[in-house]
Amino acid sequence: MYYSDTFKQADDETFIMRIPKDEDFRILQLTDLHLGFGLLSKGRDKLALEAVRKIIEISKPHLIVLTGDSIFPFLPRAGTLNNRKQAQKLMEFLDGFEIPYTLVFGNHDCELFSTCGKEELAELYKQGRYCIFTEGRKDLTGVGNFLIELVDDSGKVLLPLVMLDSNMYGEGGWFFSGFDRIRDDQVDWCTQRLNALKREYPDIKAMAFFHMPLREFKEAYEKMKLGDKNVLYRHGSIAEKGEYFGISKFKSTFFDRAAENGVIKWIFCGHDHLNTLSLVYKGIQMTYGMSVDYLGYKNIKNSYIQRGGTLITRGADGNVDITMVPIGAVVSTRVRGVSRR
Numbered sequence: 001m002y003y004s005d006t007f008k009q010a011d012d013e014t015f016i017m018r019i020p021k022d023e024d025f026r027i028l029q030l031t032d033l034h035l036g037f038g039l040l041s042k043g044r045d046k047l048a049l050e051a052v053r054k055i056i057e058i059s060k061p062h063l064i065v066l067t068g069d070s071i072f073p074f075l076p077r078a079g080t081l082n083n084r085k086q087a088q089k090l091m092e093f094l095d096g097f098e099i100p101y102t103l104v105f106g107n108h109d110c111e112l113f114s115t116c117g118k119e120e121l122a123e124l125y126k127q128g129r130y131c132i133f134t135e136g137r138k139d140l141t142g143v144g145n146f147l148i149e150l151v152d153d154s155g156k157v158l159l160p161l162v163m164l165d166s167n168m169y170g171e172g173g174w175f176f177s178g179f180d181r182i183r184d185d186q187v188d189w190c191t192q193r194l195n196a197l198k199r200e201y202p203d204i205k206a207m208a209f210f211h212m213p214l215r216e217f218k219e220a221y222e223k224m225k226l227g228d229k230n231v232l233y234r235h236g237s238i239a240e241k242g243e244y245f246g247i248s249k250f251k252s253t254f255f256d257r258a259a260e261n262g263v264i265k266w267i268f269c270g271h272d273h274l275n276t277l278s279l280v281y282k283g284i285q286m287t288y289g290m291s292v293d294y295l296g297y298k299n300i301k302n303s304y305i306q307r308g309g310t311l312i313t314r315g316a317d318g319n320v321d322i323t324m325v326p327i328g329a330v331v332s333t334r335v336r337g338v339s340r341r
């Protein structure tokens with residue numbers, strides 16, 4: 001587990017990280033690394049790790065958040081089912097940057113037939129020198145529902161980060177059952193935690209990180225295309241074939257409860273490797289993190305404008321800026337649509 005004078009674990013589901021009050025705090029969201037570390041993936045892994053290294057170098061984050069599908073124990077693509085070894089290799093790599101990192105699970109980290117389940121991976125990740133992770137409450141659905149509270153010197157909470165396991169596959173439990181969603185018990189837990197924060201800090205604003213996009217993200221996109229002025233476009237696009245959103249066919253109560261509760265202002269997801277859209281709907285900015293994937297989608301290597309990282313900067317004034325860091329931008333300055341600072 002990560003250790004520092006400015007960081008501690010408060011309980012089984014809460015971490016506290018002290019951040020400087022008068023400086024920017026940079027969070028780098030990386031998603032869908034799809035690292036194989038197997039017989040078939042050596043060349044592609046090398047490209048992915050190199051891309052991550054460059055994105056980290058250019059964005060200089062204080063904290064890295066991985067939003068799922070970090071590893072890919074899928075035999076036909078990776079040449080291994082050993083996700084324990086994959087997680088170990090990933091940790092060794094990330095620990096090398098000496099920057100704290102945290103993660104949520106995607107639908108592929110513990111793919112069907114892989115060596116170990118989420119509980120075992122959780123035990124492993126807790127051993128990472130710079131890794132921030134906990135299983136969270138055992139009675140909740142999923143593994144890894146927890147909070148990281150960014151606080152100032154006095155302990156005042158500035159920005160809570162809510163980490164959620166959006167689970168894997170729905171009823172039936174395998175790929176063809178369709179994607180799962182954040183379940184009601186997780187929503188209840190999350191709402192309770194946010195309500196407690198709201199009682200102490202009436203103006204508190206939080207971020208949520210999880211793997212699967214919400215159904216409401218697609219709903220907002222479709223409304224925006226029809227000219228609905230209540231949806232505000234921020235950046236990016238939907239570049240999956242057929243404007244695909246990998247959403248669950250089951251409705252989760254997460255978005256409605258979050259909109260009603262009012263504390264979560266930003267949601268970051270991954271899962272659809274070519275979608276980079278960011279928009280504001282019902283007071284919540286939903287953002288697809290740029291993916292790194294070289295292994296999951298065939299021939300994705302050339303989609304360099306759609307892939308990369310997402311830099312989230314919390315300014316000293318509390319304002320939040322979200323910027324795409326495309327892989328193309330770390331090797332070329334001639335990519336359009338890149339905000340340069």
Ligand SMILES: [Fe+2]
Pocket residue numbers: 032034068069106108271272273296
């Ligand atoms: Fe993925």
Ligand SMILES: [Fe+2]
Pocket residue numbers: 069106107108211270271272
């Ligand atoms: Fe995924």
